[in-house]
Amino acid sequence: MPKRRSLEDAIRPRRRPGSGGGGAGGAGGGPVLDTSGPYTVETDTGPVRIMFSGRDSNRAYVMTDPGSLYVTTADSCTCPDFQIRRNPVCSHMDALRRVQGLSLSAGPVSPENPRDPHEGGGTEILRAEARERRSEEVFQALRRAEEFEQRYGDNIFISEDDAALRSLWDAAVWDSIPYEYEHVLDSPDITFGLEIEFQHGINADIARELYEAGLIPYREIQGYHQGRVPGYWAFERDGSVTSSDRRYGGEIVSPVFRDTPETWRQIQQITEIVKRHGGQITQKTGGHVHVGRAILDERGTKYTRLLKTYIGFEDVYYRIAAGGESGGRHRGQDDAYHYAQPARRYWVGMPREVWRPQTVRARFGDHYSSLNVCNQARYPKAPPTIEFRVFNGTLDPKQIQTNVKIATATVLAAARATESSPRGRFVPTEAMPLGASFWTSGEDHSAVRRMADLLFTRSKDKRALLALYKTSRWQPRG
Numbered sequence: 515m516p517k518r519r520s521l522e523d524a525i526r527p528r529r530r531p532g533s534g535g536g537g538a539g540g541a542g543g544g545p546v547l548d549t550s551g552p553y554t555v556e557t558d559t560g561p562v563r564i565m566f567s568g569r570d571s572n573r574a575y576v577m578t579d580p581g582s583l584y585v586t587t588a589d590s591c592t593c594p595d596f597q598i599r600r601n602p603v604c605s606h607m608d609a610l611r612r613v614q615g616l617s618l619s620a621g622p623v624s625p626e627n628p629r630d631p632h633e634g635g636g637t638e639i640l641r642a643e644a645r646e647r648r649s650e651e652v653f654q655a656l657r658r659a660e661e662f663e664q665r666y667g668d669n670i671f672i673s674e675d676d677a678a679l680r681s682l683w684d685a686a687v688w689d690s691i692p693y694e695y696e697h698v699l700d701s702p703d704i705t706f707g708l709e710i711e712f713q714h715g716i717n718a719d720i721a722r723e724l725y726e727a728g729l730i731p732y733r734e735i736q737g738y739h740q741g742r743v744p745g746y747w748a749f750e751r752d753g754s755v756t757s758s759d760r761r762y763g764g765e766i767v768s769p770v771f772r773d774t775p776e777t778w779r780q781i782q783q784i785t786e787i788v789k790r791h792g793g794q795i796t797q798k799t800g801g802h803v804h805v806g807r808a809i810l811d812e813r814g815t816k817y818t819r820l821l822k823t824y825i826g827f828e829d830v831y832y833r834i835a836a837g838g839e840s841g842g843r844h845r846g847q848d849d850a851y852h853y854a855q856p857a858r859r860y861w862v863g864m865p866r867e868v869w870r871p872q873t874v875r876a877r878f879g880d881h882y883s884s885l886n887v888c889n890q891a892r893y894p895k896a897p898p899t900i901e902f903r904v905f906n907g908t909l910d911p912k913q914i915q916t917n918v919k920i921a922t923a924t925v926l927a928a929a930r931a932t933e934s935s936p937r938g939r940f941v942p943t944e945a946m947p948l949g950a951s952f953w954t955s956g957e958d959h960s961a962v963r964r965m966a967d968l969l970f971t972r973s974k975d976k977r978a979l980l981a982l983y984k985t986s987r988w989q990p991r992g
């Protein structure tokens with residue numbers, strides 16, 4: 515187990531080279547913060563582990579015992595306590611300040627003096643050691659991610675550079691991916707929306723808290739596709755997840771969103787409320803992402819590129835969709851993929867000509883296709899969107915955020931990745947249907963490498979994609 519470092523270790527006074535031993539705070543030799551870390555600090559809610567970002571003593575990653583990771587400074591934090599509940603100083607900020615020497619209101623966690631396992635403490639000791647090992651794995655991944663950024667930066671094609679792939683692959687650990695609030699997507703103008711399904715939660719309590727938070731316009735759950743008010747979320751019954759007595763489970767539908775801090779705060783708040791009142795993800799729940807299609811042209815060239823991209827990487831999309839909370843099992847395995855039907859079923863061969871959007875929507879599947887481009891045919895009043903139905907349900911805001919990144923990046927790539935562009939060569943030329951890799955692929959990750967290069971230019975987005983992909987496995991045919 516890695517050696518735990520105390521608060522005194524972090525702020526131990528030492529002299530700078532060439533100093534004359536000046537007083538604290540002077541140019542000569544005051545206390546110098548050792549940013550090598552990591553450090554463990556006791557808080558009111560339990561121990562937290564702190565690792566500074568590079569050599570920057572003003573920015574750190576703070577990891578809690580359950581495994582949540584936050585980006586923290588002395589004045590801000592990405593945790594719900596600061597972002598949603600507006601606590602001016604959360605426990606993570608306080609812990610960081612103490613390591614920085616700005617406050618010494620409480621002591622650090624000292625190296626444990628474990629009790630004899632035969633006295634009843636053995637199980638807890640093993641759990642603590644497991645948490646320490648896991649936190650060290652996460653911090654190692656964060657170090658590798660920073661090293662990757664310094665060496666390669668953005669716009670590196672991992673499908674053409676094996677060394678870069680190995681470096682980014684090692685850094686792609688799911689627990690090391692932070693939840694973000696600013697500049698999350700690759701375009702500030704693209705719009706999106708969400709449908710979050712869950713089961714078992716007490717609907718009356720969820721509706722009450724959502725209403726009191728100003729997120730929904732009504733105090734009670736509404737009927738399917740009823741009661742929607744622009745600018746508000748909608749809390750609705752859905753026959754596929756709501757209990758027969760209508761007391762438990764439902765679907766929460768977002769308004770039209772853009773990439774703003776408030777958008778990501780609301781998503782985090784919604785998932786917190788649902789989980790607090792017993793909402794759970796099951797093999798019946800989906801997590802649909804709608805992306806505004808205004809960026810696609812009416813001639814059809816970009817629509818064709820969208821379909822080429824999705825069908826050419828369809829097997830990868832299903833693998834990613836089953837990751838995270840689902841543990842590698844796609845919900846469609848229980849019902850022959852009824853609610854997320856493989857798009858390949860509706861497309862015989864890859865497109866050879868430019869199709870007009872209305873022709874694509876007429877020929878390409880139906881509402882239950884995993885990539886639904888004909889949503890308005892069924893719901894004429896629905897916003898004009900491309901619906902990604904492939905994703906499993908999740909109440910993990912970080913997984914929702916990664917799903918949104920992937921969906922919006924797919925549509926953006928369809929609009930931008932022309933044949934003459936650097937990423938255009940990664941647009942697939944043949945189908946990769948669901949199940950293509952289930953028996954044969956093994957450790958061949960070439961498809962996800964090309965997909966990452968096509969969808970994303972920023973290395974942090976490629977890392978999130980690979981991290982979610984690594985939590986899952988290839989899915990069988992429908």
